[in-house]
Structures are given as C-alpha cells and as structure tokens.
Amino acid sequence: MTARREPRVVTEGFHQRVFAVVRLVPAGAVTTYGDVAAALGARSVARHVGYALAALGRHGASDDVPWHRVLNVKGAPVGDTSQRALLEAEGVAFDGRGRVDLRRYGHRFERELLWEALRAAE
C-alpha cells in the first residue's frame, strides 16, 4: 500500500502561523528562525521561516509582526542593518561582534500561548 505521509509543518497557513509565533515575542526579547521553526513543530523548516518573513515584505502585512526580533542562531541580525537599532531601542544589548546573547534575551514560548496563537491563526 502507499506509504503513509507524516503530517507536514509547512501547510497552507504556514505563513500565518509564522507571523503568529513572531507576534508572541515581547519587546526586549528575541528569538531565532530555528526556534520559531521548532515552535511550529520542526526545526528543519527554519529556512521556510526565512522565506515566509521575506515574503512578508512583499505582502506588506508586517504591521503587527515584530520581524526585527528574529535573529539567526548566532544571535546576529540578518539582512537589514536597521534591525540592530530597533532592538537596541528595546533594550537589547549587542556584544563587540554584533551578536546578542540568546541565553539572556532569547524568548521561551509557552505551550498554552503558542496553542492559542496558532489556533487563532488558522
């Protein structure tokens, strides 16, 4: 019989869910592409998180999404240089190499809130 497909993470509402997760990150905290992906169920979709956020600019629906709080796993901003200024304005400190201490500023997603946000995004 045909092989059973395991549930995918990147489904039709993927972009919406990425945005919903990013919205949970409060000012003064940061997260990473990998963490967002993990919150959605699979770390390997980190790339797709990037794709979704890149698409965000095209769509112009980034009003509610604090995209600047998303860093790469090294704790460094990706892309726009204004990202650093935005974070510093929220009280996030950068080290000499332009990196953020993720252990200090990294946001921990709570399951309850995550559920709620994801459910609302559907």
Add this chain to the structure above:
DNA sequence: GGTTTGACCATAA
C-alpha cells in the same frame, strides 16, 4: 511552466 533566488540550521570533515 521551467529556472532562479531567497530573512536558515544542524551535521560532518
């Protein structure tokens, strides 16, 4: 409608 390009991460050598 094929080819190109793009906000990434973990792992191995």
Add this chain to the structure above:
DNA sequence: CTTATGGCCAAAC
C-alpha cells in the same frame, strides 16, 4: 574557525 551538504517551498522572472 571554514566549507560542504541536506532538509518539507514559493514567488518572481
């Protein structure tokens, strides 16, 4: 530290 590879796409050209 660097380089290479694999991993669930989707929009623009």
